[in-house]
Amino acid sequence: MLEVTIDKFSYPNASEILILENLSFSLKPGEHLAVLGESGCGKSTLLSIIYGLFHLENGEVKWNEIKLLGPTHKLIPGELFMKMVSQDLDIMPYTSVAENIAEHLNRLDKISDNARVDELLEVVELQAFKNTKVAHLSGGQKQRVAIARALAKKPEILLLDEPFSSIDSFLKNKLRRQLFNYLKKSNIVCISATHDSEEALAFADNILLLKNGKEEMYGTPQHLFNSFSTEYQGGFFGEVSVIEPKLLPTSTTLKSLYLLPHQLKISAEKTSLKVEIQESFFKGSHYLIIATINSNTVYFNNPNALVAGEFVYLKK
Numbered sequence: 001m002l003e004v005t006i007d008k009f010s011y012p013n014a015s016e017i018l019i020l021e022n023l024s025f026s027l028k029p030g031e032h033l034a035v036l037g038e039s040g041c042g043k044s045t046l047l048s049i050i051y052g053l054f055h056l057e058n059g060e061v062k063w064n065e066i067k068l069l070g071p072t073h074k075l076i077p078g079e080l081f082m083k084m085v086s087q088d089l090d091i092m093p094y095t096s097v098a099e100n101i102a103e104h105l106n107r108l109d110k111i112s113d114n115a116r117v118d119e120l121l122e123v124v125e126l127q128a129f130k131n132t133k134v135a136h137l138s139g140g141q142k143q144r145v146a147i148a149r150a151l152a153k154k155p156e157i158l159l160l161d162e163p164f165s166s167i168d169s170f171l172k173n174k175l176r177r178q179l180f181n182y183l184k185k186s187n188i189v190c191i192s193a194t195h196d197s198e199e200a201l202a203f204a205d206n207i208l209l210l211k212n213g214k215e216e217m218y219g220t221p222q223h224l225f226n227s228f229s230t231e232y233q234g235g236f237f238g239e240v241s242v243i244e245p246k247l248l249p250t251s252t253t254l255k256s257l258y259l260l261p262h263q264l265k266i267s268a269e270k271t272s273l274k275v276e277i278q279e280s281f282f283k284g285s286h287y288l289i290i291a292t293i294n295s296n297t298v299y300f301n302n303p304n305a306l307v308a309g310e311f312v313y314l315k316k
């Protein structure tokens with residue numbers, strides 16, 4: 001089990017600024033935690049601390065009940081059983097994709113090494129590029145080589161910092177399914193830092209939502225999606241309408257309601273939520289409608305585009 005406790009962390013060159021505070025979570029083999037949060041909230045810092053790149057004075061990282069020694073105790077930071085794929089890709093540009101992966105294998109048995117390279121190429125969908133020089137690959141293909149390299153020696157923990165940022169959305173979905181299934185099947189603990197809530201919702205067992213280095217929400221994807229209660233929290237899942245409770249029949253005691261576009265629809269009867277249509281955006285399966293009430297913006301989904309300037313009534 002991986003256990004992470006960070007009471008507080010500041011970078012040594014800016015010790016007066018707290019970057020992370022009061023974080024505590026654990027992961028069993030095969031579990032996947034997605035760390036979600038706005039730019040600069042501390043996602044990469046958290047991964048780097050777990051990996052052992054920064055000394056953690058106030059807190060600890062334990063793997064199977066043994067405290068991991070940080071960089072002050074180790075000549076080369078990091079642990080053999082843990083790999084991190086960050087935005088600075090650890091790849092060798094002037095050798096082939098297969099060589100890049102094989103470099104991390106034992107290299108005692110050519111046949112089994114070759115089979116392992118093929119297995120990993122399949123996970124990251126790079127079979128066709130096995131003998132291509134890495135320097136000749138696109139940014140997204142290089143990211144996939146870095147993931148395969150990190151997996152080569154079967155780590156027990158894999159840390160992924162925005163691993164799919166350069167990969168097009170068609171391939172991204174397939175790749176994410178393959179990679180996260182592979183990690184689960186291989187009992188590898190995974191922590192991924194991402195801005196992409198779709199990825200966190202679909203593939204993580206738990207999500208840690210950070211704000212200014214602190215835990216904003218923690219729980220299963222279903223829990224986060226169904227119980228957010230601020231604009232920041234909801235904003236990771238879509239456009240948020242902030243609505244006064246008196247405009248909708250509800251039992252909430254909150255000062256405002258925070259609703260995603262799929263939670264509002266047009267009502268054939270009059271309601272207190274009468275909005276003026278501003279714009280319609282085609283989203284493929286529906287239109288996202290932007291409307292206003294007084295000076296507040298309201299977002300809802302509708303099967304058709306609506307005419308700007310018209311008024312409609314909305315309900316939950």
Ligand SMILES: Nc1ncnc2c1ncn2[C@@H]1O[C@H](COP(=O)(O)OP(=O)(O)OP(=O)(O)O)[C@@H](O)[C@H]1O
Pocket residue numbers: 011013014019037038039040041042043044045046193
């Ligand atoms: N080496 C460093 N020294 C001092 N401050 C740093 C250092 N690295 C990062 N920071 C600061 O720590 C904070 C958190 O940065 P971090 O990179 O962890 O955020 P992030 O959530 O991963 O952001 P992004 O999503 O943009 O990658 C930021 O305010 C950043 O400026």
